[in-house]
Amino acid sequence: xxxxxxxxxxxxxxxxxxxxxxxxxxxxxxxxxxxxxxxxxxxxxxxxxxxxxxxxxxxxxxxxxxxxxxxxxxxxxxxxxxxxxxxxxxxxxxxxxxxxxxxxxxxxxxxxxxxxxxxxxxxxxxxxxxxxxxxxxxxxxxxxxxxxxxxxxxxxxxxxxxxxxxxxxxxxxxxxxxxxxxxxxxxxxxxxxxxxxxxxxxxxxxxxxxxxxxxxxxxxxxxxxxxxxxxxxxxxxxxxxxxxxxxxxxxxxxxxxxxxxxxxxxxxxxxxxxxxxxxxxxxxxxxxxxxxxxxxxxxxxxxxxxxxxxxxxxxxxxxxxxxxxxxxxxxxxxxxxxxxxxx
Amino acid sequence: xxxxxxxxxxxxxxxxxxxxxxxxxxxxxxxxxxxxxxxxxxxxxxxxxxxxxxxxxxxxxxxxxxxxxxxxxxxxxxxxxxxxxxxxxxxxxxxxxxxxxxxxxxxxxxxxxxxxxxxxxxxxxxxxxxxxxxxxxxxxxxxxxxxxx
Numbered sequence: 001x002x003x004x005x006x007x008x009x010x011x012x013x014x015x016x017x018x019x020x021x022x023x024x025x026x027x028x029x030x031x032x033x034x035x036x037x038x039x040x041x042x043x044x045x046x047x048x049x050x051x052x053x054x055x056x057x058x059x060x061x062x063x064x065x066x067x068x069x070x071x072x073x074x075x076x077x078x079x080x081x082x083x084x085x086x087x088x089x090x091x092x093x094x095x096x097x098x099x100x101x102x103x104x105x106x107x108x109x110x111x112x113x114x115x116x117x118x119x120x121x122x123x124x125x126x127x128x129x130x131x132x133x134x135x136x137x138x139x140x141x142x143x144x145x146x147x148x149x150x151x152x153x154x155x156x157x158x159x160x161x162x163x164x165x166x167x168x169x170x171x172x173x174x175x176x177x178x179x180x181x182x183x184x185x186x187x188x189x190x191x192x193x194x195x196x197x198x199x200x201x202x203x204x205x206x207x208x209x210x211x212x213x214x215x216x217x218x219x220x221x222x223x224x225x226x227x228x229x230x231x232x233x234x235x236x237x238x239x240x241x242x243x244x245x246x247x248x249x250x251x252x253x254x255x256x257x258x259x260x261x262x263x264x265x266x267x268x269x270x271x272x273x274x275x276x277x278x279x280x281x282x283x284x285x286x287x288x289x290x291x292x293x294x295x296x297x298x299x300x301x302x303x304x305x306x307x308x309x310x311x312x313x314x315x316x317x318x319x320x321x322x323x324x325x326x327x328x329x330x331x332x333x334x335x336x337x338x339x340x341x342x343x
Numbered sequence: 344x345x346x347x348x349x350x351x352x353x354x355x356x357x358x359x360x361x362x363x364x365x366x367x368x369x370x371x372x373x374x375x376x377x378x379x380x381x382x383x384x385x386x387x388x389x390x391x392x393x394x395x396x397x398x399x400x401x402x403x404x405x406x407x408x409x410x411x412x413x414x415x416x417x418x419x420x421x422x423x424x425x426x427x428x429x430x431x432x433x434x435x436x437x438x439x440x441x442x443x444x445x446x447x448x449x450x451x452x453x454x455x456x457x458x459x460x461x462x463x464x465x466x467x468x469x470x471x472x473x474x475x476x477x478x479x480x481x482x483x484x485x486x487x488x489x490x491x492x
Contacts, residue, residue, distance in 0.1 A: 085401060086466060087373050087428035103467045140426065 045077045045134040045160075053165075055266035057307025061300070062165045062263070063136055065174055072096060078129045078185075081168065082149035083140040092178035094138070094171060098127040098185060102145050102293065106152045114195065120156050121190040128185025131158070131193075138164035138171065142257040148296040151313060155195045163300065166262040173260065200299065202286045202312035204320060204327070207245065211338045214279055215248035216287045218298045219318065223290070224250040226331040241322045243329035245288065246336045249277040253294040256301045269306055279308070288314035288321070348451040349459075353440030357459050365465040372462065375435030376428040379421060386420055393422060394484065396476050401427030403434060403473070405480060409488050415446040419481060429466065433474035436460070437481065446485050454478065 047060035048067040056062070063071075071077060072095060079097040081089045089099040100106065105123055108115050115123070129135060135158065139146035143163055153161045164171070172178065202210065222228045226242030244250070255272055258264050264272075273279050285308055287295040292315025299313040314321075321327055330336030349357065360368050386392055386406065393404035403423040410416040419442050421434035441449050457474040 085427055085429045086470065087369060087376065087432060088426060090369070090373050091376075091425070091428050103469070104465065 045071060045074050047162075052265055056305040058304040060160075061162050061304040063162050064165050065171050065176065068094070068136060068138075068164055068171075069176060074134075076132065077134045077136065078127065079164075080127070080129075080135055080137045080146075080149065081139055082137055082146045083168070084145050085140060088140055088168075090180065090182075092180055095177055095179045095181070096183055097138075098183060100127065100149055102148050102152075106149065114152055114155060117156065117192045117194050120195070121192045124158075125188050125190040126185075128183075128188055129190060130188050131191055133160070135161045136164055137161065138167045140168050142169070142254060142261040142297070143167040144253070144294060144297050147300045148293045151200065151296040151299055154200055155197060156193050157196060166260055169261045199310075200303070200312055202288075202314040204314075204316055204324060206312070207286060207288075207314055207321070210284070210286050211247065214277070214283050214285045215245055216273075216277060216279075216285060216295075216298060216302075217244045217248040217250050218253035218287055218289045218295045219244075219250075220252055221250060221333070223318070224248075225333050226329075241329055243322070243331040244318075244335075245321055246328055246330045247338045248288075249335055250333075251277050251298070253289065253297045256298065263301065263305060266305065269301060273302065273306060281308075283308060284310040284312075286312045286314050288317040290318045291315065292317050347453060348448075349453065349456065350441065350444055350448050352444070353452065353456065356436055356440050357456070360460045360462065363461075365461075368460070368462055369465055372432035372436070372466075373428060375433075375439065376431035377435075379423070379431050379435040379438060382420055382422050386422075390422075393420070394480060396473065396480055401430045403427070403430045403477065405434070405477065405484075407481060407484050407488070409446055409485065415489075416443055417446050417449055417481075417485060418442060421477075429470060430473055433457070433477060437474070437477055441481070446489065450482055450485060452478065452482075 048063050049059070050064065053059035053062050053064075068079070072079070079094055080100050081093050081097045082100050082102055083089060084102075086101055086104070089097075093099070100123070106114055108119070124130075135153065137143075137146040137150050137153075139149070143166075146163055146167060150161050150163055207215070217224050220228075223242070224244045226244070228242060251272060256264055256269060263269070279285060279302075285302055287298045287302065289295040289298075292313055295313050295315075295317065299311055302308045302311045322329065328339045360371060363371060381387070390404065393406045396403045396405060401423065403421065405419065405421045407417050407419045410418065419438060421431075421438060423431045423434055425431070441452070454475065456478065457471050463471055
C-alpha cells in the first residue's frame, strides 16, 4: 500500500489480529504507555474483539455501539456522521461526532468526481482528523451513506477507518445519548494525499475490460429488470434506459443488513454472495448501483467482511451506463450473456 | 401577489432565506421542519387518504381539502417522519407559504419557487427536487379536486 509512511500500522494490525489481548486490556495498555509511542503513527484505539466480528475477514473495520459508547472519549478517535438527509445530524447526533455530507463535502460538483487531495486535507483537518486518527463513521439507512464516505476515505488511503455496526438507527434504538451540540474541533494538519482510484474504483472502460468476471448489481429487482430506473419511492434521476449491465448478478444491497441495520453474520453473507450470487474466493468483482452509494455498502461487505481482495465500486453506475452511447444493456430478470469484445 | 405571482406569505419566506448565508439557511429549513404541524385527527392513522410524493428521498405524504366559498381556500396536510428533517423542512415551507390561500393563487405559484430559496447549492439540486415534486402534486390535487366538483 503506497500510503503507509512507516511500518507501525502493520505492527498494530499484527498485534490486534493475533488477539494477544482483549480490547479493554489492550486499550488500557495503550493508554498507559502512550508516551513511549508518541511520535509514531500508530493507531492507539485498538480494534474491537467479539465473536461476530472475529468471523469477518477484517474485524477491525467494525465497531459495535457498546464499544463506541465505551470509547467515545478516546484520544485519537473521531466519530463522523454521514447521512442521506443533510439535516438529520442537526436534529441530534452522537456526542462529539462531526458531520460530513456525501454530496456537499465529498463530491466535486464541477467535475462529477470526488474532491481532490487538497480539498480532502482541508475537510479532514477542519474536522480534527489527522492521518493517524481512528475514524468511526455511522449514518442513517443501515450505514448506506456512511459506507460511501468510508469508501471515499479509502480512495485517499486513510488507514484506520471503521463503521459503527447498525449505524445511527441502532444507536438511537438502544436509547443512547444524543446531542444537538455541534463540536468545534481545533483544526489540525492533514497531509495532502493524492487520491488513488485504481484499486477500488472502476470506470466505464474498466467494466468492459472486466467482462467475464463477476459483476454485482445492488439495485432493487425492479431497477435490475428495467421496470424502473430509480429505487421504488425515489426521485427520477434522468436515466434513459432501464435494465442492467450484461452478466451482472442481482443482489440488492440491503440484503447484507439485518433488520436492526447491523451487518448479517459471515455465514449469512457467504450464503448470499457465494451461494446465490456465485462468487468464489479470489474472484475480482465490480459492484454498481445507480450513482455508487448503495454499491459502496456492498463493496464494504465484499472487501472487509468477506475478504475479497480485489473489489471495485463502479460509481458511474447506472446513471452513466444506462445513458452511454453504444453500451449494451440487458433487460429482464436474467443476467444475460457477456457481450462480444468491442472494437 | 407580486409580479411573479408569488403570494405574500410565501414571498416573505423566500426573502428570509435570501437574506441569510448558506449555513443559516439550513438552520432555517430545520426550524421549518420542526414547525410542520401534525396531521389533524380526521386524517391521522388513515394513510390511504394521503398521496405519497415518491420524488422525495424520504417518505412524504400529502393531501388537501378545498373549502366552500368563492375563494376556494385550500388546507394542505403533510405527513413525514422526524428522521426526514430535510423533507419535513420543504413541507414546512410550503405549508407556511401556501396553506389557507385561494386555490387560484396556489395554482399560479411558479414551479421554480423551490430554486428561489437559495438552497440549491447547500442542499443540492437532487434533494431540492423533492420540494418541486410536492408543489407539483399540490397543484395537481387542486386541479383534480376542482374537476371532480
